[in-house]
Amino acid sequence: MRKIAFTNQKGGTGKSTSCINIGAILGNMGYKVLVIDLDPQGNCTQGFGLKESDIQLKPSIYDVLVNEKPIEEAIISTEYKNVDVVSSYIVLANAELELASAMSRETILQQAIIESSMDYDYILFDLPPNLGLLTLNGLAAANEVIIPVDVGVFAISGINQLVKVINMVKRKINQQLSITGILLTKVDGRTNLSKEIHSSLADIFGDKLFKNVVHINVKIAEAQKEQKPVFYYDKDCRGTIEYKLITEEIVDRVKVI
Numbered sequence: 001m002r003k004i005a006f007t008n009q010k011g012g013t014g015k016s017t018s019c020i021n022i023g024a025i026l027g028n029m030g031y032k033v034l035v036i037d038l039d040p041q042g043n044c045t046q047g048f049g050l051k052e053s054d055i056q057l058k059p060s061i062y063d064v065l066v067n068e069k070p071i072e073e074a075i076i077s078t079e080y081k082n083v084d085v086v087s088s089y090i091v092l093a094n095a096e097l098e099l100a101s102a103m104s105r106e107t108i109l110q111q112a113i114i115e116s117s118m119d120y121d122y123i124l125f126d127l128p129p130n131l132g133l134l135t136l137n138g139l140a141a142a143n144e145v146i147i148p149v150d151v152g153v154f155a156i157s158g159i160n161q162l163v164k165v166i167n168m169v170k171r172k173i174n175q176q177l178s179i180t181g182i183l184l185t186k187v188d189g190r191t192n193l194s195k196e197i198h199s200s201l202a203d204i205f206g207d208k209l210f211k212n213v214v215h216i217n218v219k220i221a222e223a224q225k226e227q228k229p230v231f232y233y234d235k236d237c238r239g240t241i242e243y244k245l246i247t248e249e250i251v252d253r254v255k256v257i
């Protein structure tokens with residue numbers, strides 16, 4: 001079972017978009033996929049078309065973390081092939097405070113997954129835009145990390161800080177964790193800036209930088225507004241094609257420990 005966390009403490013870098021679209025494409029390829037939404041904004045939950053009425057019928061990730069509900073009880077199936085979701089909504093924002101004095105608070109999700117009998121090919125975690133307790137739980141439960149980087153607002157200092165946190169989690173709570181890839185999102189093909197950033201990230205991260213990138217594509221944003229993965233919104237648009245290429249890279253990528 002591959003467990004991949006999408007993380008970047010910067011907001012709006014394409015974490016949810018990548019999680020939704022890569023999850024949908026993996027599912028369509030025949031892999032069994034669970035998407036765990038760890039962001040109180042619930043973008044991934046909504047991105048798979050789940051409505052408040054679907055969410056209220058089941059425990060959410062909040063109940064798994066704070067109320068010790070077994071994670072299997074929080075699984076909701078979506079209308080998209082092979083994709084299930086553990087949902088999140090705004091109440092999850094309280095978890096940071098409510099768990100502040102809990103025992104082993106960074107590894108609650110890791111334990112919940114270990115204790116479950118879930119059988120997925122891929123678990124994808126959408127993490128919030130900060131380096132708090134929810135992010136730590138995601139990094140502790142995953143064994144791989146993908147860092148979506150918005151080239152338009154890129155800052156190397158932010159990536160360096162994130163890599164330090166990932167290394168700290170690896171040393172202290174999860175030796176399995178490794179960076180699978182840096183994914184450039186919202187690339188504007190008309191500017192040289194993207195090319196410069198691509199080559200400076202390639203110098204630092206070498207093979208870890210995905211060969212494929214995601215360009216700015218209006219269909220991706222439209223699909224998200226319609227609460228659908230772009231693959232199911234427009235099969236032939238550039239956004240779908242690029243996310244398919246990236247998903248193939250993820251499937252083929254040999255883990256670098």
Ligand SMILES: Nc1ncnc2c1ncn2[C@@H]1O[C@H](COP(=O)(O)OP(=O)(O)OP(=O)(O)O)[C@@H](O)[C@H]1O
Pocket residue numbers: 010011012013014015016017018039041043127128129185186187214215216217218220221222224
């Ligand atoms: N390639 C793209 N082309 C056009 N719009 C995009 C693209 N990728 C993401 N977006 C849009 O950018 C916005 C932010 O994306 P997204 O929600 O995936 O970022 P995030 O990193 O998950 O954000 P947050 O940090 O707030 O959780 C969304 O409105 C999304 O539709």
